[in-house]
Amino acid sequence: MKKILVFVVLVFTILSFAKTKIQFWHAMGGWRIEVIQNMVNEFMKLNPDIEVEVQYVGSYEEILAKTVAAVQAGTPPHVVQLNEISTQKMVDSGVIVPVQDLVDKDPSFDVGLFLPQVLNYYRVGGKIYSMPWNTSTPLLYYNKSLFKEVGLDPNNPPRTYSELIEACKKLVKKDDKGNIIRTGITWPLYAWFFEQYMALQNQPLVDNNNGRTAKATKVVFNNQAALNFMNLWNTLTKEGLMINTKRADWTAARQLFISQTVGMLISSTSDVALLINESAKQGFELGTAFLPLPDGTARGGVIVGGGSLWIIKQKNPAEVDAAWKLVKYLAEPEPQIIWHKSTGYFPIRVDAIQKLQVQGYYKDNPHHLTAILQLLTSVQNYNTNGAIIGAFPEVRNAIDTATEKMISGTLTPKQALDEAEKNANKAIKEYF
């Protein structure tokens, strides 16, 4: 009898020391792997009963593909970071625990402190499905030193398309053989910028209020607003004022700007920290500005991009609780501030921004401020909340493919829009 008692006690002690193990998959490569690991280590110190395995899995697409495989194999990861365009797909998936359900059960968590601009994106039908986390918008970066060199006002970056074209023309430099060795601008060939320019002109991308009042049934971008942007892209390319990179090659676009081959770059705010460092190394002065608008249009706003954290359903409820604790922690002001400072992704909470403001952070870091101001001054409506579409990756693919055909001279901007519309609609119809 005594032996059995000792045994039972022993089993209980072991069980009470047993840690809940959870997996966290993210898509943040480079120096950010370490930043995230440190944040998670901090979390594990505060929660000694939880062990988090952090894994950098690759791109967002890679994470989604691997999550699908893992769920089907019956060994789902607990927390996965997916990009914003996976939102509708994951809402429809039936394999996730909506964050709203956990928020409702947890009185210690106040959603009211989050930036409405960010929450509005991730709220589908009044419900938050995933925890917004790394949030960014596009920003215009420019080389102040080059601006001075060619006689442009470094404190007056282009605000309209015509000013942008003028600035690009001035930045062009040719060698004695007539080859262009420096030119105006670049941005990654990625439909995200197309979507942003629709929102900036206060236009929706798809019907049913950008898919937010009912599921989107077709795209509605084949109009003047989109044509403005495509015409700009086409003109800049044809006149040698812009260098186009391979599809979704953000690194190549940054590289062109860092090597001072182009004077301006439109890229994500998540590049702020990196570009501040690199510009200092290369010895030029960095400037940041809001995105230039087509002449004569009113400014709508920018859409938040980036990623959010999804909690996948588990057999063991304790693991879901542990996952929620981790997700909640990563959205707290302190980790958010660390994340913001080391990357440029926004803090997603008002209290984090206030804290930074009080510390005088934005006085010393004007580029981080530009990034936030562009978001905060955005008009809030369905157009700027961003579209949600199940077949979003295919829609982006349709736009990218048509764009590639336009810049290689096979299609005119109008034809490119027609083709993108046709293929995007087909993808939306086929989504299942």
Next chain:
Amino acid sequence: MIKKILPYLLLIPTFVIIALFIYYPAYESFSSSFYRISVFGNRKIFVGFQNYLNLFQDKDYINAISFTVVYTSITVVASIFISFFLALLLDQKVPGARIYRTLIFAPYAVSHAVAGALWSFLLNPVVGHVNYLSRILFGIQTQWLTTRPYAAYSLFFASIWKTLPFNVIFYLAALQSISSEVIEASIIDGASSWTRVWKVVFPLVSPITFYLVIMSIISSMFQSFAIIDVMTKGGPGGYTTNMIYKLFMDGFRFQKTGLAAAENVILFLIMMVVTVIYFTFAQKKVHYQ
């Protein structure tokens, strides 16, 4: 009795593994091609041949098929002939032949993705070495990976570079097994080196050519998605998308499992037809010693 059963018993582990990892997935993929399957596979609808119909009505898929034909024929033919000549050269008794061999085999050791990344660096329009040299020498700059037709040329070149060493190794082995008597006899008969290569040596290595052609076709049809993904992303405008890259995109980027399964079956059928035709016609020309 035991003697009769024993071989089968010993074969069981192999059969189990083949059945689990080849026949079962193949069957799954075949049956999936008749369904529309949701992202996480938890909902599916039987649609019959709809996936196949959709594919053949899709202009992009037809383009992918034609690019596959062009890509496969160019890379296979070029890599077979170039590797044969390289093997002939490496077979010569020149000083340092071992060093050349090692250098030529090196690309075999890198993966398709790494090879793609390497060529992307070299062909980078701004900081790449190829453009740097062409700018200094000829004063021209080319957007190798983002314009027609250079994106396809770059891809052909990189793929040939990647598949070459494998073929060279096999040819070299074949060349070294040709007995010197045959060669000496042809020299005494007064055959020029050109005639000797084509009328004597090439027929003697024909079993290897036979094997390498089918292997190269398989490799360029089924393994080329990594190099395409890294170098051109199938662009510009779908120009360098071949069937396996389209399959990869539909299956793993857009999660259209049913459609991708149908593409898989089509690839399988094409490969089967090619193999059967090849075996019936080409085998007659193969000379076994």
